[in-house]
Amino acid sequence: MTEQPTRMVVVGASLAGLNAARALRDQGHAGPITLIGEEPHAPYDRPPLSKGFLVSGADHTSLALADTAVLGLTELYGRRAVHLDTGERTVHLDDGGTVPYDGLVIATGAGARSWPGPLPATGVHTLRTLDDATALRRDLGTGPRRVLVAGGGFIGSEAAATGAELGHDVTLAIRGPAPLHQVLGEDAASFLSDLHHTAGVSVRPFTTLTGLQGGRRVTSVTLDGAHHVNADTVLLALGAVPHTDWLTASGLRLDAGLVTDAHTRAVGTDGRPHPTVVAAGDVTRFPHPHASGLLSLGHWSNAVEQARIAARTLLHPRAPSVYRPVASFWSTQYGVRFRAVGLPREADEAITREYDIGRRRLDVAYYRGGRLVGALTANRAAHIARYREQLARDLETPVEARSA
Known part of the structure; x- marks a missing residue:
């Protein structure tokens, strides 16, 4: 393939899909980009759906993520991808249409079980x-x-x-x-x-x-x-089910999601990464130094960061970046702002440093094998910043040094 693919296609008008399209433009791609979405809506913000949107009288425009017009996209909403032919580099749609690509981003997310x-x-x-x-x-x-x-x-x-x-x-x-x-x-x-x-x-x-x-x-x-x-x-x-049904005959590896390598490239059933297909967001399962197996992250920050790396991998296939995030997520319930970093569910030990239900404050650090892998706080934003720094330093440390 050429160093700079010409026709880019993003399947999934999601946070990850939109950010992949934006990252392609930001990183210099001037060719055509087609954004395909099963829903009839332009990309919108999903976290408020279970919180503020249920309370407010605001319409859906309040959730809009960005003005897509500035990106110069071909936008196909209300169109569902039903098959991927990686040999012909073609996405097949539910209306019988096809969309050819030179580089493909899969960002189809997950649906409700x-x-x-x-x-x-x-x-x-x-x-x-x-x-x-x-x-x-x-x-x-x-x-x-x-x-x-x-x-x-x-x-x-x-x-x-x-x-x-x-x-x-x-x-x-x-x-x-x-x-x-x-x-x-x-x-x-x-x-x-x-x-x-x-x-x-x-x-x-x-x-x-x-x-x-x-x-x-x-x-x-x-x-x-x-x-x-x-x-x-x-x-x-x-729970959620990754939208991978349209990939069953694609030759890509599916394992409770679409498996990617450390550079966001989709892995084939033969175990080799596919050079023209990358993925981002809830649909993916990928390796991570702090995870005991393949990792799936249904978080806002993951969709944004993974999409940026996926775009770079498509544009620079000979020098792809490694995707090794400090995962982060948040939740607001009863006015309490929960913030978490890392992978708490990977821990074998949790140390609670503060538990004050009266003042609505919480601070928990999570370890595996004595090494910090995550943290959670409630109404303690300054604490979570320190945990993030420690996790980032650990991820930047060479594997040999971390295991020593």
């Missing part, structure tokens, strides 16, 4: 897209509701907090002992549970949603196959 059984006609929601959030906001705005949130991850926990702040009767059903326990550990999860309890949310630990009842509208749910809880609004926050 679906419910396996029948659903009542109304009142049951997922929360991954703007249309999802609009429907849920409309539902929550029709008066006091009995809300059941199934799933204690970030989306479930944030939506439960927002529902409580709106005055609804909220039940949060989670499989583990506390919200985000698997991701953040015992103390941080306990801190978050205390916030929910104080706000009046009924947290149901070690509980699985097993049934949904109702005809035109949901009326109740079944938990653990036996316990019935009245609910007229249900949010299914059961």
